[in-house]
Amino acid sequence: MDKTFDARTEEPRLYAAWEAAGAFAAGANASRDETFSILLPPPNVTGVLHMGHAFNQTLMDVLIRWHRMRGFDTLWQPGLDHAGIATQMVVERELAKTNMRRTDFSRADFTAKVWEWKAQSGGTIVNQSKALGASMDWSRSAFTMGGAPGGGEAEPGPNFHDAVLKTFVEMYEKGLIYRGKRLVNWDPHFETAISDLEVENTEIDGHMWHFKYPLAGGETYEYVERDENGVVTLRETRDYISIATTRPETMLGDGAVAVHPSDARYAPIVGKLCEIPVGPKDQRRLIPIITDAYPDPDFGSGAVKITGAHDFNDYDVAKRGNIPMYRLMDTKGDMRTDGAPYAEAAAIAQGIAEGKREWTPEFIDTLNLVPDDLRGLHRFHRKGHDDGPQAREHVVRQITEEGLAVTVPNPEWDTADEEGRMGLNPVLPLVEQKKIMAPYGDRSKVIIEPMLTDQWFVATDKIVGPALDAVRAGETEILPEQHRKVYFNWLENIEPWCISRQLWWGHQIPVWYGPDPSEPFSSPPKFFCASNWSDAKKAALDLYERAYPDSKVSIEEFSPKDDSSWPKTHRDYEDIRAMGLEGFEELYPHSKLEQPRRWRFSGSMDPRTGNRSITIKIGRDPDVLDTWFSSGLWPLGTLGWPDDTPELKRYYPTSVLITGFDIIFFWVARMMMMQQAMLPDSLPRLEKIPFKTVYVHALVRDEKGKKMSKSLGNVLDPLELIDEYGADAVRFTLTAMAAMGRDLKLSVDRIKGYRNFGTKLWNAIRFAEMNEAYANGSQTHAIRMPDACQTANKWIIGETARARESLDAALGAYRFNDAANGLYAHVWGRVCDWYIEFAKPLLASEDDEIVQETRATMAWALDQCLILLHPVMPFITEKLWGETAERTKMLIHADWPDYTETALADAAADAEMSWVINLIEDIRSVRSETHVPAGAKIQLVQIDLDADGQGALDRNRALIERLARIEAITRADTPPKGAVTIPVRGGTFCLPLADVIDLAAERARLTKARGKLDKEISGLQAKLGNAKFVANAPEEVVDEARARLEDLEAEATKLAAAQTRLQELA
C-alpha cells in the first residue's frame, strides 16, 4: 500500500464504480420496509456548485448513505430548477455578446435558444455534485420545465409541465388563484412583475425634498404650530401646504394630499384643493386635501402626497379614500410617452378632481399625466449613465426655480458682507441628505418601481392554514427550532403571492382570454382556464354558443405576431386600434376599443338569409409563472404526480428536507402550502404533508465570518478544495462544522486537518495489512467480531460499540458535528493512539493465540471504523474496504452494525484499560517534565498495589513497558531515595530517577499537583459539608462526590508522602 490515499485519481474511479453498480438507485440495498427519502433542493440550471450546495449535499448524502447501509428503502431525488429570470438573464447575456437582444427573436425562437443553452451548459452542477460523492439516484433526475413545449423528447424525468398546469387550473377553479389589478413590485430592467420576496431592501443615500403645494385660488390660512404643552411656537399665514418627498417624479401622479384627522395645523384647509407645483403653469392640476390615518403628524410636515399608482402606502390610502391613481411610467420605468398630449389628459384629470367626472380604473392606464417635456425620460438619473438630468431632476429644478421649494436660511448669507452677498441667495432649498431604504430587484439590482398592473395571484390566505397546522402540531418538525418562529411569523402575516412574470422562459399561464358576450368590445374579459388548447376551445365554444344562439360560432386561437410585452405599450395599442373591429359595429354600436385585447371578435351577416356567423379568436396569456410556483410542486412533481405512481405511494411524504434558511419563505413554506392544497381532501392529513422534518442549515462563510461573494473575492470553490484535499476531507469538514443554528466559518486549515485524518486512517489500515490482520491465512475469510480474551482487545470492542451508538444517536438527532467529532475521537484518539499501540506488543507475543486474537480484533475494529466513517468519508473508506479483503458487497451497501455497548462492553476491561492508560500517561508526563530523554528506557518500581492493580499490571505488563518505555518493573517496600512518586488508583509507583532528577523541578511539580488537588478537595468538602446539598441533591450525585473526594484524598496523601521524602533528600 502507498503511504497516502490519492484522492484525485481514486475518487472519480470509485464514484464510477458505484454508478456502474447502480448503488444509488432508489431502493438499492433495501432490506426492510421503512423508506427514507430526501428531495434535493433543485439547483438552478444556470448554477455551479458553491459552498452552500457542497454543505447541504454533504449533509443529505451522509443521511442517505447511513440509511441505505441500515437497509432502509432510500431515495435521494435529484433535479434542476429552470430558474426563470436567472436563466433568461444568462441567455440574454450570451446573446448580447453577439449584439443581439431577446426582442430580435420571436418568443418561440428565443425559448428554443434557452433550451439549446440548457442542453449544452445547463446542469454542469450535476457533475460537480458527483465530485463531492453525492449518491443521488440520477436515473430519476427531474427538471421543473420537464415536458414543456420546446423541450423535446430529450428531456428526461417526470412531466413537470403537466403537473404545473394541472395545479394552476385546479387552483383557479377552486378560487385559489385570481387575476387582478394591484400594485406590484415591478422590475424595470427585466420588465416583469416580481414577488415581495424577490425584493431586497437596501439602505442608500437619498434626499428628501420639501415642496410647497399652493392652495387653489391663492387662498390662505393661519398655520399654527404648538409644542407639547400647547404653547404656540409658530404662527404664520400660509398659502400653501408643505410636502416632503423622496420621489419628486411621482408628484405628477398625485391624487390627493393627506393629513392626519387629528392634525390641527391643517384642519382649516382639509377638503380644499391644492395645486401640484409641476407641469405647464396654466395646466396645473388641483388635488384635494384629505384626511387619513396614515400620515404621521410628527414626521416631516405631517402632510403626505398620495400617489396611489407608485407607492404601496399611498395605494392603500387611495383605495380607502377613492383617490384617483395614474400610472406614470412604462415597463422600463421610463416616463410614459403614450396617450393624449398632457393638456388633454390633465384636463380630464382636473375634471375628476373637481368631481365633474368619475375616476374609473381604466384611467390608470389611459391617462398619461406626464408633462410633454418629461415624457420618455428615465425616472431619475442613474449612476454611471452619462445621459444628464432625468424626470426627477427636472421636477426638482422646475419647482425650485419657481420658488416653490421649502427653503432654509443660507448660512453663508449671514456671514458674508454686503458685497459678498451679491449673487448669493438668502435662502436655500431644503434638501435633507437622508438614508432611505430602497427596494432593489434581487437579480437585476435595479430599483423596483411599484406599478399598477394586471397580474395573477395565489390567494395564499386560503391555503396557508394546513401549512401552519402541520408545523404547529409537530407533524412537520423544523430544526433548529428557532426557525419555527420565523416560519410562523411569515405565514401568519402572509400576503397574496404574485405568480405571473412577464418573461418568456417558464410555464406559460394556461388561461385564454375572450370577450364578454354582453360587452364583446370592452373589458373585462372572460377567462378560459384549461391545461390545453382544446379544452380551452371547448369551454369557449360552449360559452359563446349559448350566448349567441342565433349565430354560427367558431373559435380560433389568437396569435399576435409579437406578444413580447404585457401590459401592452402604447404602440401595440395603436396597432390594435388600427386593426379595427372587422365589420361588426352595426351589431354592437356601443363598442369602443379602449384597451389592447388579446382576442378578436368578428362576424358577418348574410343580407339575403340573415344568417349570422361569428368568429372569436381567444388568446393565451403571454405571461409565465413564477419559478417558485413550479418548484413549489417539487415533492409531488418529482414523484410523478398527478399520476398515481408507485414512487409517490412509497416515498411521499418525504423524510427530511435539508435546505438553507434563505429559502424558507421562497420554497419551504410554499411547498407546505401547495402540496396540501393539491392532494385530495380524502387523504389523511399526515399523508399530505410533504416533509416529516425540515432541517435548516446555516450559511457557510469565509474564515473571517464574511459572507462569501464574488465581489469580495473571498469565495472558496468547493471543486478546487476537493481537487486539492479530496472530497472526503471537504465533506468531513462540513459535517464537523454543521452545529445546528450557527453559521460556519470555513478555513482551509480545518480541511487540511481532516485530510490528515484520512491519511491517519489509511496508515492504520496499512499497519493492519503489514501485520496480516486481514489475511489470517486465507484470502476470503469473513471478518467477524472475535471472542477476545486480552483486555485491550475486549476494551476496543466495547469502545467500538459505544462509538456506534453515539454516532447513531447523533445522526438520528441531526447533530452532524457530534457525529463527525465522535468518529474523529474514536478513530484517531482511541483506535490509533491507543489500541494500535496496545496491539503492537500483543502482535509481537510468542503466544500464537494472542497474536491471532489480536489480528482478528484489529481487523474487526478497523472494519467497523470503515463502516462507521463511510457516510461521511465515502471514498477513502470504500477504497480501503476493497483493498483489505475480498468482500461480498461494496462498502456503500455494507450492513450497518447494531451491536450495543450493553452487549459488547466489559466493565472490568474498561476499568483496567483506563487504569493502564492513566499509568502510562503519568509516567510519560513525569519523564517529560524531568527531561528524561525520550529514547531512554527507565525502571518502574511498584511500592504497594491492591489485587485489582496487581492483576491489571500483570495482564498488561508488556503494554505498559512498551508505551511508557520502561526497562523493567520491580517491587520495593519503600520508594528508593530520590524517586518520583506516581500515585495510581489502588497503589503507588515510583520512578527512580535519582541521577537525572532536578530536585527543584520535582518539588515544583509536586507542589503544583498538590495545589490543584487541595483546591478540588476543599471544594468537595465544602459541598459535602453543606447539609442542604446532601439532603437535596440526587443520591448518585452525592455518592459520586464522596467517592471522588476519597480518591483525591488518597492521592493527596501519597503526594504528601512524596513531598516529605523529597524534603528529607534535600
Add this chain to the structure above:
RNA sequence: GGGCGUAUAGCUCAGCGGGAGAGCACUUCGUUGACAUCGAAGGGGUCACUGGUUCAAUCCCAGUUACGCCCACCA
C-alpha cells in the same frame, strides 16, 4: 420599528444545571519499522456584565452592553 440569534482558550467553535472541552496556533522533546499529512508532554479561560431562581449556575430567568441576521411602507 418588529422578530431572531450570538458573546466560553490567541483564533474558529462545541458543551449547557453537579469535575471547563475540541481543532488550529503556540512551547518543549522525539529518525521508538502504520503514519512527520506523525508521535509525546505542556502553557493558556473570574465561560461579556449585573441581579435573580436553586443545595448547586458557563448552562435556567430578568436586565445591561457589544456584535450579527431576518422582516417592515415612515412620506
